[in-house]
Amino acid sequence: MKIIISPAKTVSKKIESLNNKENFSKKTYEILERVPQVRLSSELFKAFYMYDGLCFKNMNREDLDSKDLDYIDKHLFILSALYGAVRPFDLISPYRLDFLMKTEMGNLYKFWQDEIAKKVLEDEDLIVNLASDEFSKTIKKYIKDEKILNIEFFENVDGNLKKHSTISKKARGKMLYFMTKNKIEDIEDIKKFNLDGYSFSEERSTKDRYVFIASR
Numbered sequence: 714m715k716i717i718i719s720p721a722k723t724v725s726k727k728i729e730s731l732n733n734k735e736n737f738s739k740k741t742y743e744i745l746e747r748v749p750q751v752r753l754s755s756e757l758f759k760a761f762y763m764y765d766g767l768c769f770k771n772m773n774r775e776d777l778d779s780k781d782l783d784y785i786d787k788h789l790f791i792l793s794a795l796y797g798a799v800r801p802f803d804l805i806s807p808y809r810l811d812f813l814m815k816t817e818m819g820n821l822y823k824f825w826q827d828e829i830a831k832k833v834l835e836d837e838d839l840i841v842n843l844a845s846d847e848f849s850k851t852i853k854k855y856i857k858d859e860k861i862l863n864i865e866f867f868e869n870v871d872g873n874l875k876k877h878s879t880i881s882k883k884a885r886g887k888m889l890y891f892m893t894k895n896k897i898e899d900i901e902d903i904k905k906f907n908l909d910g911y912s913f914s915e916e917r918s919t920k921d922r923y924v925f926i927a928s929r
Contacts, residue, residue: 714898715833716788716841718885719848720799721766724807728763730756733804740828741796748816751795753806760791761801767879768843771886772893781893789889790833792848794821798832812847822850830855839900841892843885845878858921862900864888866911869928884911884925 735757737745745751762774777785782801791799795810812821829851833840840861842849853861866884867874887908897903903923904913910927917924 714788714839714841714900715790715837716889716892717790717792717833717844717849717852718768718889719844720760720791720793721764721769722809723766724763725758725765728758730758731804733757735804735806737805738797740825744795744810744818744821744824747818748810750816751808751810753808755806757804757806759802760796760799760805761785761789763805763807764791767882768886768889771883772890776890777893780896784893784896788892792829792833792844792851794825797825798829812850825851827855841900841903843888845881861921862903863922864903865922865924867924867926869926874926884909884927887911888925 745753761769785801789801791801793799793805794812794814795808796803796805799805810816810821814821818824833852834856838860840852840856842852842861842863844852849861849863864885865876866881866888867876868880869875888903888906891897891906891908892903895902895905906913906925910929911925912927914924914926917926
C-alpha cells in the first residue's frame with residue numbers, strides 16, 4: 714500500500730538546509746533548463762519537512778517518533794510537478810510550479826506521462842489517494858479504479874454537506890497522521906478514522922471511495 718498526497722505552496726521557515734549535493738531526476742533538470750521562471754536556490758531540505766501548507770501542518774509532524782517516520786518513509790509519496798514522485802526524505806529545493814501553470818513546455822501532464830505513476834505503483838497493488846485532483850490525475854490515468862482508494866471529507870453544517878479545499882487539506886493531514894500513528898496496513902482500518910469529529914459514512918461510501926463526515 715502506498716499513500717499519495719499533494720505538495721504545498723507554503724514552505725517552512727523553521728528548518729535548516731542540508732549541505733548535500735543535489736540529485737534530481739533527468740526530467741527535473743529538463744524542466745529547469747526549459748522553464749526560466751522556475752529557479753532553485755542552492756539550499757536542500759527533506760521534502761516532508763519543507764512543505765508547510767494546511768495538509769502538512771495537520772500531520773502533527775513534531776509528534777512523530779522514529780517508528781512513525783519509518784511508516785511514512787515506507788508508504789508515502791508526495792506528487793510534484795517539478796520533482797515527480799517524491800519520497801518523504803528526498804532532498805529538494807523550494808519551487809513554484811504546478812501542473813496547471815502555463816509554461817514553455819506546454820502540458821506538464823504530457824511531459825511526465827506515466828513516469829510518476831510507474832514510481833508510485835512499482836510492486837504495489839493499492840494506492841490510498843489523499844491528493845487533490847490536480848496531482849492524483851498523474852496516477853489515476855494509469856491504474857484500474859479498483860486499485861486506488863479515494864478518500865473524501867465533508868462537513869455537515871445545519872444538515873448541509875460542505876466540501877472545499879480548506880476542509881480537504883486539513884482532513885487529509887489528519888488522516889495521514891491517524892494512519893501513521895496506527896500503522897495502518899489494511900484499508901478496512903481506515904474506516905476507524907475519528908479525528909476532529911470525523912466518522913466513516915457507510916451509506917455514502919463505495920468500495921473505491923471512502924467518505925468521512927464531521928458535524929459542525
